[in-house]
Amino acid sequence: MNLKQLSELLGLSQTTVSRALNGYPEVNEATRERVLQAVKETGYRPNKAAQRLATGKAGSIGLVMPTAPDHYSDVHFGEFLTGLGEEAVRHDFHFVIMPADPNDEVGALRRLAISGNVDALFVAYMRGHDPRLPMLKSLSMPFLVHGRSIGSEPDYPYLDIDNEGAFYDATRLLLQLGHTRFALLNGPEHLDFAMRRKNGMIAALSERGLSLPDDHMSHTTMTDELGQTAMERFLQMPERPTAILCSSTVLALGAIRAVNQAGLKLGEDVSLIAHDDVLPHLKPENFSVPLTTTRSSLRAAGVRIAQRLIGTIKQDGPFPEQELWKTELIVRSSTGPVPRADQNLGGV
Amino acid sequence: MNLKQLSELLGLSQTTVSRALNGYPEVNEATRERVLQAVKETGYRPNKAAQRLATGKAGSIGLVMPTAPDHYSDVHFGEFLTGLGEEAVRHDFHFVIMPADPNDEVGALRRLAISGNVDALFVAYMRGHDPRLPMLKSLSMPFLVHGRSIGSEPDYPYLDIDNEGAFYDATRLLLQLGHTRFALLNGPEHLDFAMRRKNGMIAALSERGLSLPDDHMSHTTMTDELGQTAMERFLQMPERPTAILCSSTVLALGAIRAVNQAGLKLGEDVSLIAHDDVLPHLKPENFSVPLTTTRSSLRAAGVRIAQRLIGTIKQDGPFPEQELWKTELIVRSSTGPVPRADQNLGGV
DNA sequence: TGCTTTTGTCAAAGCGCTTTGGAACGGCGT
DNA sequence: ACGCCGTTCCAAAGCGCTTTGACAAAAGCA
Numbered sequence: 001m002n003l004k005q006l007s008e009l010l011g012l013s014q015t016t017v018s019r020a021l022n023g024y025p026e027v028n029e030a031t032r033e034r035v036l037q038a039v040k041e042t043g044y045r046p047n048k049a050a051q052r053l054a055t056g057k058a059g060s061i062g063l064v065m066p067t068a069p070d071h072y073s074d075v076h077f078g079e080f081l082t083g084l085g086e087e088a089v090r091h092d093f094h095f096v097i098m099p100a101d102p103n104d105e106v107g108a109l110r111r112l113a114i115s116g117n118v119d120a121l122f123v124a125y126m127r128g129h130d131p132r133l134p135m136l137k138s139l140s141m142p143f144l145v146h147g148r149s150i151g152s153e154p155d156y157p158y159l160d161i162d163n164e165g166a167f168y169d170a171t172r173l174l175l176q177l178g179h180t181r182f183a184l185l186n187g188p189e190h191l192d193f194a195m196r197r198k199n200g201m202i203a204a205l206s207e208r209g210l211s212l213p214d215d216h217m218s219h220t221t222m223t224d225e226l227g228q229t230a231m232e233r234f235l236q237m238p239e240r241p242t243a244i245l246c247s248s249t250v251l252a253l254g255a256i257r258a259v260n261q262a263g264l265k266l267g268e269d270v271s272l273i274a275h276d277d278v279l280p281h282l283k284p285e286n287f288s289v290p291l292t293t294t295r296s297s298l299r300a301a302g303v304r305i306a307q308r309l310i311g312t313i314k315q316d317g318p319f320p321e322q323e324l325w326k327t328e329l330i331v332r333s334s335t336g337p338v339p340r341a342d343q344n345l346g347g348v
Numbered sequence: 349m350n351l352k353q354l355s356e357l358l359g360l361s362q363t364t365v366s367r368a369l370n371g372y373p374e375v376n377e378a379t380r381e382r383v384l385q386a387v388k389e390t391g392y393r394p395n396k397a398a399q400r401l402a403t404g405k406a407g408s409i410g411l412v413m414p415t416a417p418d419h420y421s422d423v424h425f426g427e428f429l430t431g432l433g434e435e436a437v438r439h440d441f442h443f444v445i446m447p448a449d450p451n452d453e454v455g456a457l458r459r460l461a462i463s464g465n466v467d468a469l470f471v472a473y474m475r476g477h478d479p480r481l482p483m484l485k486s487l488s489m490p491f492l493v494h495g496r497s498i499g500s501e502p503d504y505p506y507l508d509i510d511n512e513g514a515f516y517d518a519t520r521l522l523l524q525l526g527h528t529r530f531a532l533l534n535g536p537e538h539l540d541f542a543m544r545r546k547n548g549m550i551a552a553l554s555e556r557g558l559s560l561p562d563d564h565m566s567h568t569t570m571t572d573e574l575g576q577t578a579m580e581r582f583l584q585m586p587e588r589p590t591a592i593l594c595s596s597t598v599l600a601l602g603a604i605r606a607v608n609q610a611g612l613k614l615g616e617d618v619s620l621i622a623h624d625d626v627l628p629h630l631k632p633e634n635f636s637v638p639l640t641t642t643r644s645s646l647r648a649a650g651v652r653i654a655q656r657l658i659g660t661i662k663q664d665g666p667f668p669e670q671e672l673w674k675t676e677l678i679v680r681s682s683t684g685p686v687p688r689a690d691q692n693l694g695g696v
Numbered sequence: 697t698g699c700t701t702t703t704g705t706c707a708a709a710g711c712g713c714t715t716t717g718g719a720a721c722g723g724c725g726t
Numbered sequence: 727a728c729g730c731c732g733t734t735c736c737a738a739a740g741c742g743c744t745t746t747g748a749c750a751a752a753a754g755c756a
Contacts, residue, residue, distance in 0.1 A: 003712060003713060012736090013737075014713080014736090015735075015738095018714060018715085019714090019715095019735090022714085026735085027734075028734065028735090031734085046713070047711085048400075048464040049400035049404075050401050050713040051712080052400070052741095053395070053398050053400075053712080053741050055713080055741090060444070065429065078447075082448075084447065089459065092463070094444050095446070096443065096445070097443045098442065098443070099430050099432065115396070117442050225573030225574070225577075350741095350743085351743060351744095352743095360705080361706045362742090363707080363746095366744060367744090374704065375703095375705085376704060395742050397742080397743090398711090398741070398744090400743090401711050401742080402710085402742080402745080403711090403743080
């Protein structure tokens with residue numbers, strides 16, 4: 001069943017049917033209804049290839065999937081992709097994926113761009129001075145990045161959350177509660193978001209004349225096991241930290257296991273604030289001690305990025321080039337005043 | 349630059365140029381050379397959409413990417429995808445990916461099929477009685493599965509490795525070395541390959557009148573941390589197992605850490621055989637005690653699957669419908685005779 | 697030499713859609 | 727009655743490629 005057959009069936013011209021389908025104003029509402037009805041009955045679906053040829057739009061956005069262990073072992077990426085996918089399906093867009101050796105991300109991105117299969121590109125997992133950025137800019141194809149890249153000219157379209165602000169605020173809260181000995185469970189060190197969170201934390205600390213020694217930071221892939229291991233190390237320190245910042249609720253899950261196994265009480269002996277990406281299977285309010293968090297939905301970011309990308313392709317715009325989402329600081333029970341015994345002991 | 353312009357430039361007809369490009373025989377070799385040369389100089393690339401429209405082929409294969417934590421936290425999938433991608437790039441094919449809620453895999457697969465964006469479908473991570481299979485069969489679109497599905501009618505095209513055989517052989521080797529107390533570090537219980545490996549192991553054991561109690565099996569996502577945890581549990585048993593089978597070298601990595609930390613010697617106190625997917629960053633011969641393995645390259649499987657899928661689409665066939673790859677049993681130093689002290693103690 | 701094959705090339709007809717430039721029609725004012 | 731406008735629809739021209747059917751030119755055969 002194609003447009004021609006459908007239009008013959010309806011006794012209309014192809015033009016009219018096409019316009020009815022694509023929401024053009026110059027077609028009678030009654031006619032449009034009739035067309036829509038016929039589409040339902042016949043199960044007509046426009047041929048994608050023909051649409052692509054006629055419009056010059058592929059209806060797809062490209063992304064290269066790095067096959068490095070770092071990226072894969074990451075439920076966060078899955079959650080984000082789900083958001084992207086949700087919105088894409090809604091507009092009948094799809095993703096073209098190119099698996100690539102992590103050493104050849106730039107090349108893979110270029111190949112994807114010139115393949116003619118995509119209208120726009122998307123990248124994530126930004127690093128400092130990210131080499132993909134100059135490449136994308138030279139490409140004359142719309143693109144959007146999730147996150148930012150420290151050290152790069154900030155003249156590219158992005159969506160990011162205010163990582164510095166989030167961890168700055170979280171640190172301030174803990175400082176106000178009297179804590180002076182801090183530690184950080186962070187994501188992989190080379191990733192932009194991890195750097196920014198660290199910076200935000202350090203900024204707040206230095207306002208009080210405190211610093212954060214290297215051995216009080218852990219940079220790992222964000223799994224619960226690694227969170228536990230790192231936390232165990234912190235807890236074995238002679239002057240163990242009482243205030244922990246944590247880049248993910250997944251890391252926090254492990255960290256809290258370590259706290260419990262050490263016979264300590266979360267929110268009393270140890271205060272912890274985690275960043276909450278709103279993962280559906282891991283709700284901070286359901287932890288045995290509900291978690292104080294900085295919150296920003298990863299899935300919502302995916303939805304928004306898909307929206308902007310698709311909007312740009314369809315030229316629905318204009319969209320803001322750069323969006324920086326504030327996070328919410330939600331106080332629950334995992335934070336409390338510094339324990340009496342640890343007061344006035346001075347910072348690390 | 350399009351075909352028309354290119355042909356005018358060359359003083360040839362579009363037909364001839366098109367034929368020269370697509371390897372048809374009825375064009376003079378000298379002419380073909382000339383065309384190819386011009387393509388290089390002008391950087392001409394055929395318009396994908398037009399090709400799709402003219403040929404009816406999309407030049408792409410679809411896969412739904414489950415966003416469940418299980419699948420993501422899996423370097424194995426990345427390695428496999430790399431193989432697929434390698435071969436796809438070679439033929440200028442691409443993947444269309446649809447991220448999907450794990451509860452809606454079947455629906456996502458159907459949407460992908462009717463979207464008109466793909467010529468063929470690919471699925472992996474098969475489970476028993478997999479509900480995707482009947483759906484795919486009803487679809488009149490070529491598909492290929494990696495793995496098999498216990499409990500399903502075996503009338504679908506697949507590529508799988510002989511998981512039963514691999515673990516049967518591995519178990520026999522350990523039995524011949526005198527071991528009687530076994531344990532298994534396996535992948536997620538509901539996945540077909542894990543079931544088959546367990547079955548192969550149990551088959552070999554029962555030939556000697558041995559069995560494998562539930563607490564001597566661990567079913568987890570295949571990360572090194574979880575391998576370590578599970579192994580620690582095995583080693584704390586009053587009659588600790590001396591022979592370990594392991595579904596991945598990644599699990600083995602953690603397991604061996606546990607062995608070392610318990611002050612035991614691999615290949616002497618404990619023998620271990622792991623399945624080796626030939627992950628580039630984890631070579632069994634580079635372990636401090638080189639690992640005895642059952643080997644089958646996951647990347648090679650990816651390449652082969654892409655070949656078959658692309659071949660089917662291009663009707664290059666015929667390909668065998670079902671392929672079952674034998675694994676190699678490669679003996680290195682992580683296996684040795686049962687320790688003297690543990691001899692004749694009887695199986696679990 | 698005249699005849700049939702083979703070889704190398706071409707013009708033109710799609711593939712199924714979007715979109716441009718008009719045309720038919722009714723309602724309005726004069 | 728006429729001309730003019732806005733609305734609603736249509737015919738036809740692409741989009742860039744593949745492929746069919748035909749045709750010259752070259753080659754093989756008698």
